[in-house]
Amino acid sequence: MKNTKQEKIKKNIKNIISIFEPNLKREGLVETPKRYAKMILELLAGYNQDTKKLYKTFLSNGNKNLITISNIKFNSLCEHHLLPFFGSVEISYIPKGKILGLSKFGRIVDVYAKRLQIQERLTEQIAKDIFRNLKPQYISVEIKAKHLCVNIRGVKKDGCCCTTFFELGKKH
Numbered sequence: 744m745k746n747t748k749q750e751k752i753k754k755n756i757k758n759i760i761s762i763f764e765p766n767l768k769r770e771g772l773v774e775t776p777k778r779y780a781k782m783i784l785e786l787l788a789g790y791n792q793d794t795k796k797l798y799k800t801f802l803s804n805g806n807k808n809l810i811t812i813s814n815i816k817f818n819s820l821c822e823h824h825l826l827p828f829f830g831s832v833e834i835s836y837i838p839k840g841k842i843l844g845l846s847k848f849g850r851i852v853d854v855y856a857k858r859l860q861i862q863e864r865l866t867e868q869i870a871k872d873i874f875r876n877l878k879p880q881y882i883s884v885e886i887k888a889k890h891l892c893v894n895i896r897g898v899k900k901d902g903c904c905c906t907t908f909f910e911l912g913k914k915h
Contacts, residue, residue, distance in 0.1 A: 752780035786820055789857030797847045797854075798876045803838040807880070809914075811835040812848045821892050822859035830888030830904070832869065836879040837914065843877050862888055866907040874911045881912035 753776040760775065761767055811833060818829035832852050855868045870884040885908045894901045 828890040883910035
């Protein structure tokens with residue numbers, strides 16, 4: 744048996760399933776460890792990515808007005824319970840010489856969202872990465888998200904939404 748991440752995950756998830764279900768050969772469960780391993784590797788793919796390659800920039804042509812990219816959908820895994828949280832990101836920045844291709848913002852969000860996260864750190868990481876690599880005059884990142892750890896366990900407050908905000912630089 745290969746000692747890959749996928750094989751390790753499959754072995755461990757079989758152990759967890761066997762705590763509750765002794766028959767791992769049951770029709771619905773036979774492929775579950777393989778499917779789970781593939782799914783978790785996809786959800787945590789951000790650990791294998793570097794955002795520096797994403798900074799395809801263009802001259803701003805003197806634009807010094809606020810640019811906002813909103814409704815960037817994302818999903819992530821809460822590091823406290825390993826349950827999903829998901830929502831949207833809004834990124835606003837004032838360019839200083841360069842602008843970034845619009846599709847790159849979603850890719851940057853995904854690199855950080857596809858890691859074990861807390862929303863507060865995710866918000867800060869996105870803002871700091873863009874500020875460091877694009878070097879705008881100003882950047883703000885706002886995330887609005889629903890957390891399944893709040894919605895389906897513990898207090899069970901369905902519909903509860905968390906908003907986080909982080910900014911760097913000067914607006915004027």
